[in-house]
Amino acid sequence: MSAAASTRPQAPPAADWVRDYALDGCCDEMFEAPGRVRPHYASLARHLATLSEAEVARRQRAAEFSFESRGITFAVNQGSQGVEKIMPFDLIPRLVSASEWVTIERGLEQRVRALNLFLHDVYHGQRILGAGIIPPELILGSRGYRREFRGVDVPLGVYTHITGSDLVRDASGAFHVLEDNLRTPSGVSYLVENRRVLKRVWPQVFRDHDVRAVEGYPQDLLDVLRAVAPPTAEDPNVVLLTPGVYNSAYFEHTFLAKAMGVELVEGSDLFVDDGAVFMRTTHGPRRVDVIYRRVDDDFLDPLAFRADSRLGVAGLLACYHLRRVSLANSIGTGIADDKAIYAYVPRIIKYYLGEDPILPNVPTYLPTEPADLKYVLEHIDELVVKAVNESGGYGMLVGPHAPQADREEYRARVRDNPRGYIAQPTLALSRAPCWVDDHFEGRHVDLRPFVLFGKEVRVTPGGLTRVALRRGSLVVNSSQGGGGKDTWVLAGPDIGDDGSDGPEREG
Numbered sequence: 001m002s003a004a005a006s007t008r009p010q011a012p013p014a015a016d017w018v019r020d021y022a023l024d025g026c027c028d029e030m031f032e033a034p035g036r037v038r039p040h041y042a043s044l045a046r047h048l049a050t051l052s053e054a055e056v057a058r059r060q061r062a063a064e065f066s067f068e069s070r071g072i073t074f075a076v077n078q079g080s081q082g083v084e085k086i087m088p089f090d091l092i093p094r095l096v097s098a099s100e101w102v103t104i105e106r107g108l109e110q111r112v113r114a115l116n117l118f119l120h121d122v123y124h125g126q127r128i129l130g131a132g133i134i135p136p137e138l139i140l141g142s143r144g145y146r147r148e149f150r151g152v153d154v155p156l157g158v159y160t161h162i163t164g165s166d167l168v169r170d171a172s173g174a175f176h177v178l179e180d181n182l183r184t185p186s187g188v189s190y191l192v193e194n195r196r197v198l199k200r201v202w203p204q205v206f207r208d209h210d211v212r213a214v215e216g217y218p219q220d221l222l223d224v225l226r227a228v229a230p231p232t233a234e235d236p237n238v239v240l241l242t243p244g245v246y247n248s249a250y251f252e253h254t255f256l257a258k259a260m261g262v263e264l265v266e267g268s269d270l271f272v273d274d275g276a277v278f279m280r281t282t283h284g285p286r287r288v289d290v291i292y293r294r295v296d297d298d299f300l301d302p303l304a305f306r307a308d309s310r311l312g313v314a315g316l317l318a319c320y321h322l323r324r325v326s327l328a329n330s331i332g333t334g335i336a337d338d339k340a341i342y343a344y345v346p347r348i349i350k351y352y353l354g355e356d357p358i359l360p361n362v363p364t365y366l367p368t369e370p371a372d373l374k375y376v377l378e379h380i381d382e383l384v385v386k387a388v389n390e391s392g393g394y395g396m397l398v399g400p401h402a403p404q405a406d407r408e409e410y411r412a413r414v415r416d417n418p419r420g421y422i423a424q425p426t427l428a429l430s431r432a433p434c435w436v437d438d439h440f441e442g443r444h445v446d447l448r449p450f451v452l453f454g455k456e457v458r459v460t461p462g463g464l465t466r467v468a469l470r471r472g473s474l475v476v477n478s479s480q481g482g483g484g485k486d487t488w489v490l491a492g493p494d495i496g497d498d499g500s501d502g503p504e505r506e507g
Contacts, residue, residue, distance in 0.1 A: 017440045018045065021433060027173050028442060029094055029432040040097045040490055043208040048092075053438050060091045060435050062201040072193050073251050074478050087190055088483025090434045093198065093205070094445060094465040101461065101489045104167065104175060107359030108449060109457045110349060112163050115182065115336045116453065117352040119159040122335060123149050133351050134344050138368070141419065142341065143389050144183075144334025146297060148304055152321055154330050155228040156455065161328035162221070162292075163451040164188070167463075168362070169430035176362045178427075178446065179342055181391070182333045184294045187464040188450045189252035192217055192259075194486040195462070210491040212461035217450070218259030224454035225260075225290045228326045233289040238262045239279060241270070241293040243311045253294055267295070272315035277325045290326045291316075297331055339388040339422045340366060363425055367418035376423045377411055383423040384474075385410050398474055400426050429474055432485065434467060444468040446476050447487065461489040 018035055030041045037045040048056075064086070073084050096104070121128050122139060123146075129136045139145055164185030166178040195214050199206065222238065229236035242253040244266050257264035269280050270288065278285040293300065299309040304317040319325045335341060343364040346357045365372040365383070376383060380399050387395030397410040414421045431442035449463035465485040466476035476482040 017048065021440055022442065024431075024442065026428055026442065026444075027169055027171055027430040029169075029430055029445065040095055040494060044093070044095065044205065047205055047208065056091065056435055057438065059202050063089050063091055063197050066197045066200055067193075070193070070197075071251065072190070072197075074248055085478075087193075087478060088467075088469055089194060089197065090443075090467055090469075090483060090485050091198070091202065092433050092435060092440070093486040093488050094432050094447075095209075095488045095490060096447075096462075097494045098490050098492060099494050100175070103358060104449060105459045105461075107175075107177075107357070108163075108165060108451050108459050110353065110355065110358050111165065111177065111180070111345065112160060112451050112453055112457055114349040114352045115163075115180065115345070116157065116159050118348045119330075119333060119336055120157060121352075123152065123332060128348070128351055131351065133347050134341070135368075138338075138340055138344075138419075139335060142335050142338045144297075144332070144336075144338050146332040146334075148317060149330075149332040152331075153323075155230070155323070155326050158228060158453050159330040159333050160336070161224050161228065161330075161453050163453070164448045164464075165451070167359070167447045167449065168427055171428050173430070175359055175447075177345070177359050178362050178424075179339060180337060180345070181448075182337045183296060183329060184249075185448075185450070186249040186252055186294075187448055187466075188217060188460070189255040190484050191450065191460070191462060191464045191487070193255070194464075194484055198486045209488065212489045212491050214460055214462040217460050218256060220452055220458055220460070221256065221292075222260040222262070224452045224458075225292055225326075225328055227454035228328060229289045230323055230326060232324075236289040237279075237287060238290040238292065239265045239270075239288050241265055241267070241291050241295055243295050243299070247294070249294065256292075262292075267310065267312045270313045270316075272313060272319055275319055275322050275324055277313065277316065277319050288325060290328065292328050297334060300331065334389075339386055340368070340419065343422065362427065365423040367414050367421055367423070372423075373414070373418055376414055376421075380407050380411050380414075380423075382426060384426050385414065385421055385423045388420055388422060396475075398426065401472075401474075426474070429468075429476075432465070432467070434469070434485075436471075441471070443471070444474055444476065445485070462487045 023031060023034055032038050067086050067089055072087050074087055128134055160182045162185055164181040167175050168178045169175055192214055225238045226236045239262055240253055240257040242264055254264060271278055277288040279288050295311050298306045300312040301316040302309045303314050320327055343366055346361055349355055349357050365376050367373040367376055383399045385397040397406060429444040432445045433440045434443045445465050445467050447463045447465050450460045452458040465487045467483045467485055468474055468476045469483045
């Protein structure tokens with residue numbers, strides 16, 4: 001932060017909520033020191049200082065009612081016994097300065113391009129294995145590696161059309177990539193709905209900020225899906241394949257299908273005939289050219305993968321091999337989603353692009369390495385241990401907060417199956433102010449931006465800020481009690497860059 005920026009006017013220091021807000025030694029998104037607001041948050045802080053507790057509480061209730069009335073939900077557990085809940089939402093937006101976003105955008109584009117080159121190589125020449133960059137057993141033994149996909153070319157050479165990488169700040173305030181989601185990343189519907197709801201219940205807060213729009217994501221996604229259609233498709237027919245109403249992300253599936261104007265289908269709605277995929281309609285079969293699939297590889301084709309799957313389409317893999325249908329994301333992307341492979345992404349970037357990572361990884365211990373295994377077993381009370389193929393906060397141990405019995409259980413799991421786990425230091429995730437009962441309190445947050453890749457890479461200017469709503473918790477996943485915030489990427493120069501407070505217009 002420049003010296004000029006640090007001297008810009010701050011929110012009124014007399015405001016009780018500014019004075020009473022506790023930092024507790026954590027990096028805070030809004031405050032750079034006790035009572036001192038970061039420059040790009042100054043206008044928001046001044047606005048908050050004019051509101052009474054009753055006014056903030058009323059808007060928070062209005063936001064919650066809007067989520068409920070619009071049916072913005074998620075399922076805690078998959079399956080028919082799952083409990084559907086309203087997505088928790090916090091009213092106070094999280095702001096990202098224009099200069100910070102430039103770094104994030106460049107770093108994510110670099111990462112996605114390198115991972116796509118990696119996926120092409122893994123399923124073709126496997127040069128990276130021959131070069132000794134990654135141990136072959138980590139690749140070939142991964143659950144996400146699909147031998148059936150060897151030698152298959154994909155449209156435009158793009159495997160990961162939709163990526164959601166999770167970013168966290170460390171204690172210094174620098175962004176790091178915590179993990180990559182390259183199979184069926186979810187959460188973008190909440191990104192868009194968070195913005196819509198906040199504009200509805202608190203439009204005044206946008207007036208002093210130039211906030212970049214996120215509402216165009218569905219159209220951007222449709223453009224990408226149409227761009228990767230088979231070359232014979234003049235007017236590509238795109239569908240979204242869902243596992244069904246019991247899936248935890250079913251709200252998102254319906255949201256995106258409606259926003260894109262495409263059909264939402266289940267496996268039973270599709271069939272293969274003469275090497276092509278068709279959709280059953282009331283007017284007869286209709287050819288399908290592109291499938292945005294929200295079904296994991298294992299369940300996509302019972303003839304190729306799990307024979308007991310009722311979620312996919314028999315013969316789909318053969319059609320994909322023949323390039324008569326396109327899939328987003330591609331089959332086999334799970335190898336780059338493997339948390340053990342994540343540890344090698346800096347080397348992957350260097351190998352394929354000849355560049356150093358713009359966004360660094362979080363330090364990661366691989367129990368497959370004897371020295372790392374020894375360290376993890378001896379320091380499990382200090383580490384976060386994750387199963388390499390789990391998501392949503394499942395299969396994870398937060399050592400410092402876990403009971404001793406759980407630590408011993410995970411110590412045994414790691415010892416018995418080193419390939420199945422990684423470990424990372426327990427990060428002091430940055431915090432952001434949240435409205436809790438009748439006052440502001442800091443809660444830990446991360447950020448999941450979404451990257452689209454078709455003919456070009458597009459990083460949606462925002463992201464899903466996930467919030468650990470329980471005091472002291474580091475787990476932000478909605479399935480584990482987390483919620484969300486609207487994320488504002490500010491346009492134009494940062495405050496202080498040109499001696500002004502920046503543009504003031506309706507967001």
